[in-house]
Structures are given as structure tokens and as C-alpha cells.
Amino acid sequence: MNILVCIKQVPDSNKVEVDPVTGVLKRNGVESKMNPYDLYAIETALRIKEEKGGTVSVISMGPGQAEAIIREAFAMGVDHGALISDRKFGGADVLATSYTISQGIKMMGEFDLILCGKQTTDGDTAQVGPEIAEWLNIPSLSNVSKIAEINDSDLVVEMDMTHDIEIAKIQFPCLLAVDKDIVMPRLPSYVKKQETKNREVRVISLADLEDKNEKNYGLNGSPTQVQRIFPPEVNDHREIWNGTSAEISNQLYKKLNELKFA
Amino acid sequence: VEYVEEAVEAIDKSLWNGIAVYVDHIDGQIHPVTYELIGKAKELAAKINHPVYAVIMGSNITGQCRELCHYAVDKVFVYDYPQLDRFKIEPYTKVFEDFVQKIKPTAILMGATPVGRQLAPRLAARLRTGLTADCTILDINEDTDLIQIRPAFGGNIMAQIVTPNHRPQMATVRYKVMDAPKRNEEESGEIVPCEISEEKLSSNVVVIDIIEKEKEQFIEAAEVLVVAGRGIKKEEDLQMVQELADLLGGQLACTRPLMEAGWIDAKRQVGLSGRTVRPKLIITVGVSGSVQFTAGMNNSEHIIAINKDENASIFKTAHYGLIGDLYEIVPNLIHQLKQGKEISA
Numbered sequence A: 001m002n003i004l005v006c007i008k009q010v011p012d013s014n015k016v017e018v019d020p021v022t023g024v025l026k027r028n029g030v031e032s033k034m035n036p037y038d039l040y041a042i043e044t045a046l047r048i049k050e051e052k053g054g055t056v057s058v059i060s061m062g063p064g065q066a067e068a069i070i071r072e073a074f075a076m077g078v079d080h081g082a083l084i085s086d087r088k089f090g091g092a093d094v095l096a097t098s099y100t101i102s103q104g105i106k107m108m109g110e111f112d113l114i115l116c117g118k119q120t121t122d123g124d125t126a127q128v129g130p131e132i133a134e135w136l137n138i139p140s141l142s143n144v145s146k147i148a149e150i151n152d153s154d155l156v157v158e159m160d161m162t163h164d165i166e167i168a169k170i171q172f173p174c175l176l177a178v179d180k181d182i183v184m185p186r187l188p189s190y191v192k193k194q195e196t197k198n199r200e201v202r203v204i205s206l207a208d209l210e211d212k213n214e215k216n217y218g219l220n221g222s223p224t225q226v227q228r229i230f231p232p233e234v235n236d237h238r239e240i241w242n243g244t245s246a247e248i249s250n251q252l253y254k255k256l257n258e259l260k261f262a
Numbered sequence B: 001v002e003y004v005e006e007a008v009e010a011i012d013k014s015l016w017n018g019i020a021v022y023v024d025h026i027d028g029q030i031h032p033v034t035y036e037l038i039g040k041a042k043e044l045a046a047k048i049n050h051p052v053y054a055v056i057m058g059s060n061i062t063g064q065c066r067e068l069c070h071y072a073v074d075k076v077f078v079y080d081y082p083q084l085d086r087f088k089i090e091p092y093t094k095v096f097e098d099f100v101q102k103i104k105p106t107a108i109l110m111g112a113t114p115v116g117r118q119l120a121p122r123l124a125a126r127l128r129t130g131l132t133a134d135c136t137i138l139d140i141n142e143d144t145d146l147i148q149i150r151p152a153f154g155g156n157i158m159a160q161i162v163t164p165n166h167r168p169q170m171a172t173v174r175y176k177v178m179d180a181p182k183r184n185e186e187e188s189g190e191i192v193p194c195e196i197s198e199e200k201l202s203s204n205v206v207v208i209d210i211i212e213k214e215k216e217q218f219i220e221a222a223e224v225l226v227v228a229g230r231g232i233k234k235e236e237d238l239q240m241v242q243e244l245a246d247l248l249g250g251q252l253a254c255t256r257p258l259m260e261a262g263w264i265d266a267k268r269q270v271g272l273s274g275r276t277v278r279p280k281l282i283i284t285v286g287v288s289g290s291v292q293f294t295a296g297m298n299n300s301e302h303i304i305a306i307n308k309d310e311n312a313s314i315f316k317t318a319h320y321g322l323i324g325d326l327y328e329i330v331p332n333l334i335h336q337l338k339q340g341k342e343i344s345a
């Protein structure tokens, strides 16, 4: 079975700067790491491989420095990795990102199963997975909390739908967005890191893709536009209560009565 | 980043009319986020003089559609087929696509539920249009451009997003972010049965079984929440916080460190990586008020915070900030609440 995992590099911290002109985030100089939710997708892939054989590949779209997370994936046991990287891909929204990734996937070969994380910690839309599946015209499921059965032509999975657990069978090829905690991700191994030090990370640029029309990528291929970015509002109704604990709890009791909660 | 220097062909926005709301339901039980979105859609539609539509797909749901007529939508479009009994991504996308092609709504609002969060992006990619996730504020320009505001980066920034040259414009909104309108006694609007060819309803996903999760109480549904933070020193001390929650008819919730410590179930964690809650009353006890936490609760109606550190950032979010020791204030309050109950009993 050939499995592909989509992984993204995200800023290590949530304190980010924004280019006020283009509304695009300045990623230079910010420490980065692998999107933590993608570790669960990698672990899921590695366990399926351990059971059924085959290969696990990763793909990431991002700047050159995103190679670091592909190396990290190698150190976890991933076999192959590719980085989709081109200045022309910059400023992509979900539609353009998912399209670019789907184009890159086609360059990497055929996969039975594509795995994504639940969401990222930066853009945080959880939309990229289902959109990749649409571009590739394969079925997809999100909220996957368990892989129950791995068969020759399909998978049986459990999905956490808030109020109930749904059990579904999905035909290969397909895409799954796995939940956090589906399986505990392993740590990268030092030995594997050394072993894979010289392993090639394939770089895929616009010129390598089937569709070379620049209008379909980056800002040009993005229907959504970030118009402005601003800090969240702070609530201005504020009342601070000082005093002895007895005074404060009396006051609170009165307030709760007044608000009809007590 | 490079732009292609070429005039983009402008679309004719006047061809797209109406604001559509996806009716999220399981077996005909309509998710309340649907009504909240209808309320918002009506407000937006009034500004541009457009109709409000509801679109529902499922099996044996025509009966349930009447309920939507109590919320003054102009039309309810119904796709009622046995194959649509449960959410399956392929047929649901096809049905939705059919609706969009026939009706051409300028905007589509969907709840950010487990279903909405996968159906919306699939549809957006199919329609080659933009989708803004988890909007907290929605407004509309005269030219029908939807102004979509959403938090990103752990709630550290808000982004205003538009989809100026594509239709329909799509947005998801979490439950309890918008206000539900009042239910009208009388029905209004028209129910429009819709047809789609059966071959479009095939699926590579088969739902084998649905297991009800153990009856657990969802903090999202609670009107009153008492949140325990790291100011709680020992696991046993949670009993005190639970007691306070019980006395107020509410539920216990927590910040992430307490979930991580294994003291409280993950489903009770409030915040960015937990649940978004919007209760009528929320009392935080020993919570510092990180942005990741407040992003999940700052829409609550009444926020009361107990913290001994007068500089705690929770006091920026709280309507009533109580500076003091929770180990004194909470037991006192419990005592008073118990006495109050005795007096009224």
C-alpha cells in the first residue's frame, strides 16, 4: 500500500507579523516546526505500513526551509519526501493551496491513501484536506478517530461526529483527515536521522507541474483575499472587585441573584 | 509573491441572488446553528434586498422542513432521497452543486459542525470559489461582497476576508457565535421540492453503523459554566468547583493544563484547541486568561473571573474581575448558595 501524508510547516509561536500592504504573513525569521496535528497523520501512516507493507511518503508545500519538516518525517521512518516550492505559489488561500498540492501529488505517483492532519495551528481552517480530495476526485472523510480495519480495497474507520461515532467503509483511493490522539506519534529517531541525512528531498516547482498556468496558483489563484489583519477586540465593560474574601463572595452572591443565576 | 499582470475578467454579481443557509441535521433533527445562521442571513439579506434560502438534503425530511418556515426564510429547497439518509461527502456535494447551479445564491453560510467542515470545502473546491472558515463577524457591502471576519493564529489575530471576484461566497460559522432569531408562531415561506438524477447519488463511502456516544453532557450546551484553571492546586480540590457548578445548575469545564494533567476529560476543555462556549454565565476560577483560552469563551454573556493576581489578563476579558483567593471565595460562595437554597426551599 502506498500512503502519502500532507504536512505543513507552521510558526513555532502564535506571535506573528503581517505585511500591512499585501495582508500576507511575514514568515521570515520566525522559528518554525511541523504542524503538530500532522504528526498524528504520519504515525497513522507508519502503523498501516508496519501492518500491511508498502511505502510512506510526505509532501509539503512551502518555502525552501520547509525541507526541515520533511527531514523530521524521515527521522520518524518515512520513506520519501517532496517539497512543492516556488515563489509563484506564495500567498495561496485554501483553494490555491489544495490545487497546488493536488498537482504535486500527481507528480509523485499513485497513492492508495492520502492522510492529512485535523487542521493547522496557523491558518487553522481544516479545509485543505477535503479540497485536495475534490481536486483528485477521490472520496474523503474527516474527524477520523480510529482505523478499525485495513482491507485490500477499502478501509473501515471511526469518525467522531461530536454526539455519536460513525463507522464507515471508504474505498481506495481516498483521503482521510485524522483527529488528534488517533495514535500517539513516535519521536524522531537519531539513528534514522543519521541514516537519512543524504536522502533526497524532491523539489517540485511550477515548471514540473502538469498545469503550468500561473493564474491558478498563489495569490492569483486565490478567490479569497485577506483585506486587513487586526488584533482581537478587548471587552471594555470591566469592573474590578477588591476587598476581603468575605466581601467579595457576598458581592458575588448578590450579583448572581441579581442576574437570576442563584 | 508575484502577481500576474493581466486584468481578471470581472464576474457579473447581479446574476447571483439570495443568501443560502445549509440546514445541518441528523435524521431530521436540525442543528441549532442552522437557526443562528438563518438569523444572520436575514440581517445580511435585508441590507442588499435579497431573499433568504434554506437548503436541506436527507431522507424523509420533508416533514421537518415545516419547522424552518417558523424562521421566516423565503424558500426551503428540499432534496429528499433515501440515498441521502446520512451525510456522505460525494452525493451531498453533488446535490449542493445542483442547488447552486439552479438557484445561484450570492452567498452560502454553513455551520462549522463535523459535517459542515467537510462538506463546505468540498463544495467550494467543486465550485472553484473561496471559503472562509469559522467566521465570527459577517457583514455585507452594497455590491453583495460578504465581509468575513475570523480569528487565526490561535486567536492572536483577526483577519477580514473577502471573495471579491467569485460567486457564491462561502463561509462557515461555529455554533453559538451568531444569535438565533425568535421562532414565529405562524409559518411563512415556500417549500420547494427538488429533483436530482439518481446516478448522482452514488457513494464510495458506506456508513456502516452509528454508535451513540455515552450520554455525556456537552459544555457547549451548558448555560452556566464554572471553569477550573491551574490555580486549583490538587485534583481533589476540583470537587469544590464541581459543587459550585452544581449549585448554579451548570457544568464543570477546564483550561488546557488541567486536561493535560488528566484531571478532567478533554471534552471539557475550553479554548482554541478545545471547545468554543457561549454560556449565559461563565465563572473562571484560577484561570490566567491566555488568548488561546479566551478565544473559546469571550462571547459569553456574563464573564466573572476569580484570580488572586490583579495583573492576570483574564481581567481584560471579564465583566467582573474578582481579585482574591479562590480557596476562600469559592467555599464562602458555596456556603451562601446552600443557605439561599434552604431559605427559599
Ligand SMILES: Cc1cc2nc3c(=O)[nH]c(=O)nc-3n(C[C@H](O)[C@H](O)[C@H](O)COP(=O)(O)OP(=O)(O)OC[C@H]3O[C@@H](n4cnc5c(N)ncnc54)[C@H](O)[C@@H]3O)c2cc1C
Residues within 6 Å of the ligand: A005, A006, A007, A008, A009, A025, A035, A037, A038, A041, A059, A060, A061, A062, A092, A093, A094, A095, A097, A101, A115, A116, A117, A118, A119, A120, A122, A123, A124, A125, A126, A127, A128, A129, A224, A226, A229, B130, B131, B132, B133, B150, B151, B152, B153, B157, B158, B159, B161
Ligand atoms: C489570518 C489568515 C486567515 C486565513 N483564512 C483563510 C480562510 O478563511 N480561507 C482560506 O481559503 N484561506 C485562508 N487563509 C489562507 C490559508 O491559511 C492558507 O491557504 C494555508 O496555506 C492553508 O490553510 P490552513 O493552514 O488552514 O490548513 P488546514 O486546512 O487547517 O490544514 C489541514 C491539513 O492539510 C494539510 N496541509 C495544509 N497546508 C499544507 C501545506 N502547505 N503543505 C502540505 N500539507 C498541508 C496538512 O495535513 C494539514 O494538517 C488565511 C490565512 C491567514 C494568514
Ligand SMILES: Cc1cc2nc3c(=O)[nH]c(=O)nc-3n(C[C@H](O)[C@H](O)[C@H](O)COP(=O)(O)OP(=O)(O)OC[C@H]3O[C@@H](n4cnc5c(N)ncnc54)[C@H](O)[C@@H]3O)c2cc1C
Residues within 6 Å of the ligand: A121, B154, B228, B229, B230, B231, B232, B254, B255, B256, B257, B258, B269, B270, B271, B272, B273, B274, B275, B285, B286, B287, B288, B289, B290, B291, B292, B293, B296, B306, B307, B308, B309, B312, B324, B325, B326, B327
Ligand atoms: C496552540 C495552542 C493552543 C492552546 N489551546 C488552549 C485551549 O484550548 N485552552 C486553554 O485553556 N489553553 C490552551 N492553550 C494553553 C494556554 O496558552 C495557557 O497555557 C493555558 O490556558 C493556561 O491555563 P491556566 O490559566 O489554567 O493556567 P495558568 O496560566 O498557570 O494560570 C493560573 C492562574 O491561577 C491563578 N491562581 C493561582 N492560585 C490561585 C488562588 N489560590 N486563587 C486565585 N487565583 C489563583 C494565578 O494567578 C494564575 O493567573 C493553548 C496553547 C497553544 C500554544
